[in-house]
Amino acid sequence: MFDSTPVTTMEFAGRQIFVKRDDLLHPEFSGNKARKFAYFLDNDFPSVNKLIGYGSPQANSLFSMSALAKLKGWQLDFYVDHIAEQVKQQSDGNYARALDNGAKVISLAEMDDREGLDSHEYIETKVMPNEASAMFVPEGGRCGYAEYGVAILGKEIALWAEGMNIKGLKVCLPSGTGTTALFLNKYFVELGCDIRVITCAVVGGDEYLREQFLQLCSDAKCHPFIISAGKKYHFGKLYREFYQMWQQVCSQGIEFELLYDPLGFICLERYLAQQVDSPILYLHQGGLLGNVSMLPRYRRRFGEV
Numbered sequence: 001m002f003d004s005t006p007v008t009t010m011e012f013a014g015r016q017i018f019v020k021r022d023d024l025l026h027p028e029f030s031g032n033k034a035r036k037f038a039y040f041l042d043n044d045f046p047s048v049n050k051l052i053g054y055g056s057p058q059a060n061s062l063f064s065m066s067a068l069a070k071l072k073g074w075q076l077d078f079y080v081d082h083i084a085e086q087v088k089q090q091s092d093g094n095y096a097r098a099l100d101n102g103a104k105v106i107s108l109a110e111m112d113d114r115e116g117l118d119s120h121e122y123i124e125t126k127v128m129p130n131e132a133s134a135m136f137v138p139e140g141g142r143c144g145y146a147e148y149g150v151a152i153l154g155k156e157i158a159l160w161a162e163g164m165n166i167k168g169l170k171v172c173l174p175s176g177t178g179t180t181a182l183f184l185n186k187y188f189v190e191l192g193c194d195i196r197v198i199t200c201a202v203v204g205g206d207e208y209l210r211e212q213f214l215q216l217c218s219d220a221k222c223h224p225f226i227i228s229a230g231k232k233y234h235f236g237k238l239y240r241e242f243y244q245m246w247q248q249v250c251s252q253g254i255e256f257e258l259l260y261d262p263l264g265f266i267c268l269e270r271y272l273a274q275q276v277d278s279p280i281l282y283l284h285q286g287g288l289l290g291n292v293s294m295l296p297r298y299r300r301r302f303g304e305v
């Protein structure tokens with residue numbers, strides 16, 4: 001489905017690192033979600049005409065699922081807890097572009113039969129029993145079929161490292177659900193190569209991420225190394241050090257995104273400070289459409305670049 005994405009280099013923490021440009025994977029997807037959804041793109045589902053998902057109305061996964069649905073000719077019903085007025089008014093970004101793709105975004109705050117259920121429970125008990133031809137994809141594309149596309153990414157990286165004769169490569173990427181990091185590391189372990197994944201918990205902390213890994217794979221040998229952030233950050237909140245890190249890494253000409261990448265680079269810097277000399281490949285997982293709403297918030301809070 002996709003061509004192999006390019007690898008470039010940049011200076012970081014006084015050394016050169018490689019950057020895998022998965023942001024260039026497909027113009028209609030956040031790179032990360034396109035990898036996870038490759039299974040749906042590469043296979044036919046004759047009995048499906050609707051995709052059902054849930055998450056934040058500003059999430060990359062909303063936009064990416066709307067792109068997937070559009071490509072497949074399916075309807076997308078995306079359940080959210082509620083939609084802030086300010087999000088409704090945005091003319092660009094994940095929410096606006098998902099609506100352009102024909103997505104139906106359904107707010108649980110407006111449902112009479114919610115009965116205190118969270119989105120996942122609501123879909124399983126109230127929605128799916130009445131949807132014979134719908135496919136339910138849990139938050140962020142976290143589930144077994146993500147392994148298919150992430151393994152293709154793993155293969156690209158392994159072939160590249162072999163071609164460059166790079167030994168002991170560490171692939172660094174920030175985690176949300178941990179699905180990408182887990183399946184990528186699992187691929188390298190099962191291949192028997194010396195490449196390993198290092199990651200950090202952008203959502204929910206190290207313990208939550210470890211639990212996610214366990215749910216996806218009970219064999220601890222497959223689990224990526226978690227770099228601790230050293231301090232608690234809340235997902236989606238604005239931090240001055242995030243903004244500074246983002247400006248620093250973007251100054252070399254590659255635009256990164258503002259939700260995951262700042263902490264990814266902060267943790268990578270911490271990791272490299274421990275006298276690590278392994279070659280590093282940072283995985284750019286796309287998500288740049290989210291900057292349309294995040295950057296104005298950062299500018300209002302901390303000023304211009």
Ligand SMILES: *Cc1c(COP(=O)(O)O)cnc(C)c1O
Binds near residue numbers: 032178
């Ligand atoms: C979804 C996403 C992530 C998190 O991926 P997980 O597989 O859930 O860990 C990271 N970066 C970007 C840009 C994303 O869109």
